[in-house]
Amino acid sequence: MMRIETDQTDDQLTLRVAGRLCGSCVEALEECWKTACLRYPAVKQSVDLSDVTSIDRTGWCLLRRMHHDGVEISGEGLAAQTIFDELTDKDLAVGKHDR
Numbered sequence: 572m573m574r575i576e577t578d579q580t581d582d583q584l585t586l587r588v589a590g591r592l593c594g595s596c597v598e599a600l601e602e603c604w605k606t607a608c609l610r611y612p613a614v615k616q617s618v619d620l621s622d623v624t625s626i627d628r629t630g631w632c633l634l635r636r637m638h639h640d641g642v643e644i645s646g647e648g649l650a651a652q653t654i655f656d657e658l659t660d661k662d663l664a665v666g667k668h669d670r
């Protein structure tokens with residue numbers, strides 16, 4: 572089970588994710604993200620993963636795409652830092668192979 576809350580200011584839209592980012596929940600987050608892109612194309616987007624308890628392979632793929640497309644990934648605690656480190660390490664590895 573997963574919960575997604577949105578928080579919008581004038582120049583920022585944050586999707587706060589809680590629970591397991593697995594299975595059909597990944598599709599729900601992707602749909603929220605795509606809808607936000609269409610509704611608010613000029614607004615900076617971020618995803619807060621402070622309350623995520625687990626992520627499956629499909630969830631990781633979505634987070635990488637979001638990060639690659641400029642969505643800021645944030646969160647608090649060791650788990651969130653590990654997620655961010657994993658995303659940036661993968662981006663660095665991809666960049667090395669592209670050169």
